[in-house]
Amino acid sequence: xxxxxxxxxxxxxxxxxxxxxxxxxxxxxxxxxxxxxxxxxxxxxxxxxxxxxxxxxxxxxxxxxxxxxxxxxxxxxxxxxxxxxxxxxxxxxxxxxxxxxxxxxxxxxxxxxxxxxxxxxxxxxxxxxxxxxxxxxxxxxxxxxxxxxxxxxxxxxxxxxxxxxxxxxxxxxxxxxxxxxxxxxxxxxxxxxxxxxxxxxxxxxxxxxxxxxxxxxxxxxxxxxxxxxxxxxxxxxxxxxxxxxxxxxxxxxxxxxxxxxxxxxxxxxxxxxxxxxxxxxxxxxxxxxxxxxxxxxxxxxxxxxxxxxxxxxxxxxxxxxxxxxxxxxxxxxxxxxxxxxxxxxxxxxxxxxxxxxxxxxxxxxxxxxxxxxxxxxxxxxxxxxxxxxxxxxxxxxxxxxxxxxxxxxxxxxxxxxxxxxxxxxxxxxxxxxxxxxxxxxxxxxxxxxxxxxxxxxxxxxxxxxxxxxxxxxxxxxxxxxxxxxxxxxxxxxxxxxxxxxxxxxxxxxxxxxxxxxxxxxxxxxxxxxxxxxxxxxxxxxxxxxxxxxxxxxxxxxxxxxxxxxxxxxxxxxxxxxxxxxxxxxxxxxxxxxxxxxxxxxxxxxxxxxxxxxxxxxxxxxxxxxxxxxxxxxxxxxxxxxxxxxxxxxxxxxxxxxxxx
Numbered sequence: 174x175x176x177x178x179x180x181x182x183x184x185x186x187x188x189x190x191x192x193x194x195x196x197x198x199x200x201x202x203x204x205x206x207x208x209x210x211x212x213x214x215x216x217x218x219x220x221x222x223x224x225x226x227x228x229x230x231x232x233x234x235x236x237x238x239x240x241x242x243x244x245x246x247x248x249x250x251x252x253x254x255x256x257x258x259x260x261x262x263x264x265x266x267x268x269x270x271x272x273x274x275x276x277x278x279x280x281x282x283x284x285x286x287x288x289x290x291x292x293x294x295x296x297x298x299x300x301x302x303x304x305x306x307x308x309x310x311x312x313x314x315x316x317x318x319x320x321x322x323x324x325x326x327x328x329x330x331x332x333x334x335x336x337x338x339x340x341x342x343x344x345x346x347x348x349x350x351x352x353x354x355x356x357x358x359x360x361x362x363x364x365x366x367x368x369x370x371x372x373x374x375x376x377x378x379x380x381x382x383x384x385x386x387x388x389x390x391x392x393x394x395x396x397x398x399x400x401x402x403x404x405x406x407x408x409x410x411x412x413x414x415x416x417x418x419x420x421x422x423x424x425x426x427x428x429x430x431x432x433x434x435x436x437x438x439x440x441x442x443x444x445x446x447x448x449x450x451x452x453x454x455x456x457x458x459x460x461x462x463x464x465x466x467x468x469x470x471x472x473x474x475x476x477x478x479x480x481x482x483x484x485x486x487x488x489x490x491x492x493x494x495x496x497x498x499x500x501x502x503x504x505x506x507x508x509x510x511x512x513x514x515x516x517x518x519x520x521x522x523x524x525x526x527x528x529x530x531x532x533x534x535x536x537x538x539x540x541x542x543x544x545x546x547x548x549x550x551x552x553x554x555x556x557x558x559x560x561x562x563x564x565x566x567x568x569x570x571x572x573x574x575x576x577x578x579x580x581x582x583x584x585x586x587x588x589x590x591x592x593x594x595x596x597x598x599x600x601x602x603x604x605x606x607x608x609x610x611x612x613x614x615x616x617x618x619x620x621x622x623x624x625x626x627x628x629x630x631x632x633x634x635x636x637x638x639x640x641x642x643x644x645x646x647x648x649x650x651x652x653x654x655x656x657x658x659x660x661x662x663x664x665x666x667x668x669x670x671x672x673x674x675x676x677x678x679x680x681x682x683x684x685x686x687x688x689x690x691x692x693x694x695x696x697x698x699x700x701x702x703x704x705x706x707x708x709x710x711x712x713x714x715x716x717x718x719x720x721x722x723x724x725x726x727x728x729x730x731x732x733x734x735x736x737x738x739x740x741x742x743x744x745x746x747x748x749x750x751x752x753x754x755x756x757x758x759x760x761x762x763x764x765x766x767x768x769x770x771x772x773x774x775x776x777x778x779x780x781x782x783x784x785x786x787x788x789x790x791x792x793x794x795x796x797x798x799x800x801x802x803x804x805x806x807x808x809x810x811x812x813x814x815x816x817x818x819x820x821x822x823x824x825x826x827x828x829x830x831x832x833x
Contacts, residue, residue, distance in 0.1 A: 682740060
């Protein structure tokens with residue numbers, strides 16, 4: 174019991190010395206409409222204060238709207254703007270005296286460097302600290318939030334982007350200080366969190382502080398149009414349309430560098446939605462009810478998968494080198510699957526040849542090629558497959574219609590195959606494809622589209638181009654955890670144009686690692702309570718953001734030679750395991766066979782295909798049935814391979830002998 178209590182206190186130290194309350198807001202515009210997202214937390218701030226008077230501080234702008242909002246909608250008796258844009262004004266005794274007449278102090282957005290550089294060691298800073306000590310309520314939105322934690326990102330040299338932080342957490346733009354306010358010790362705050370994809374930025378902040386100050390701190394990121402109140406007894410309550418995001422180291426030495434690149438052993442992350450609470454004294458969380466755990470625990474495919482984060486040929490030099498020379502042999506036949514325009518595929522073919530590949534064919538995975546005999550021969554003969562420049566809805570249709578689509582879907586699951594995906598097409602490899610992830614604000618408007626992927630990785634979701642442009646940062650940041658909970662997947666992987674991942678079996682286990690000039694971020698679900706956002710901006714909006722809430726996941730940042738084990742066995746339905754006598758839920762009889770062979774699947778409807786020993790498709794029954802019968806009289810005697818599929822996914826293989 175004592176050990177448990179000590180552990181809790183280490184993770185969530187009791188902050189007994191502070192007196193005031195906090196309201197931290199992730200930015201975005203407030204709403205004075207009916208049931209507007211901001212009215213409840215802003216009203217809370219007013220109700221916590223003694224005199225219900227609000228001082229609104231800004232560096233560069235004032236707003237009649239904000240003053241009126243606090244009075245007309247949030248219960249304030251009065252509200253006043255304080256435009257404090259010089260050190261002289263900030264250090265004025267009259268400024269101090271005036272501020273001390275208000276029990277709610279609200280720091281607006283803007284540039285936190287202006288607040289830090291102008292207010293540090295002035296009477297304005299003193300007034301805010303004194304008001305806190307008297308039990309006042311200190312509030313901040315956007316830049317105003319950023320300066321309220323103990324460790325603050327000052328933005329002295331401008332903003333810093335998440336990809337810059339994982340590529341180098343010590344880059345010149347990561348300017349952190351701890352000599353301003355001390356309202357929330359051992360934390361750093363950040364705003365616009367999911368909306369600007371700032372998970373990597375938060376990891377960079379935490380790593381920078383540990384590596385340069387030898388002190389572990391935690392992080393809180395607040396999404397736009399989202400707020401968290403923190404009461405005097407350290408109970409946090411979340412309000413609004415997004416999440417409060419918590420980052421907590423779970424080991425004493427989680428951060429390392431590979432050159433300049435960030436490596437993160439493991440952090441626990443938590444995303445709390447509207448009406449959720451957290452007790453900072455104990456770590457107890459409430460408000461998330463449904464339990465989520467992966468439907469499939471492990472990746473066990475007996476093949477190699479490469480997936481890159483960028484689309485350009487220049488983004489894929491290292492992956493193509495790996496594909497040709499470190500996966501199988503350069504002489505292995507390569508099949509490039511592309512869209513209707515094969516011009517880009519031609520440039521990749523030229524590069525593959527320059528790397529030593531000797532046998533390369535290009536075919537378009539489109540409906541018109543569904544019965545093409547040359548395509549069929551290429552599919553059967555390929556040892557390596559490269560997917561690039563495909564639109565998923567077109568490829569999806571091709572795979573579901575005709576012999577070549579079914580054949581391709583089957584052959585890429587065969588033991589020992591190498592399957593590579595370029596950039597955007599990397600999404601296809603996993604359990605779920607997030608379709609319109611490049612569309613501006615799709616997650617914010619609740620319009621992300623999820624489809625079943627190829628499921629070569631059965632419990633993994635991949636997003637490439639994670640930081641392609643700032644207009645779509647939110648889609649990868651929100652989309653992966655949302656899809657993981659929605660589809661109960663175990664792993665989510667964010668890729669950038671500077672890296673690629675490799676999935677491969679080794680000694681009966683399976684592993685994923687990352688290569689390139691940027692590390693890969695990987696999130697893992699094991700078992701957690703969770704939910705999905707339902708609160709909207711106001712009553713006039715009926716579509717919530719696609720934000721997932723969860724109590725606990727783990728996040729890691731890796732690059733080779735670091736590996737993450739994704740499975741403890743290989744290819745549960747491979748031919749080798751069947752021949753070793755492992756039981757299967759399908760019965761094939763008689764074997765050897767003479768005139769007919771029967772396939773019974775008592776538990777599920779399946780389709781059946783039969784291949785010659787050379788890999789030629791000799792029979793295909795696409796209809797899903799519990800029982801199939803194949804007439805063999807037209808076939809020569811020999812060894813054949815029968816394959817059974819459920820929902821286009823291979824579930825069973827067995828060798829059969831035909832005798833005449």
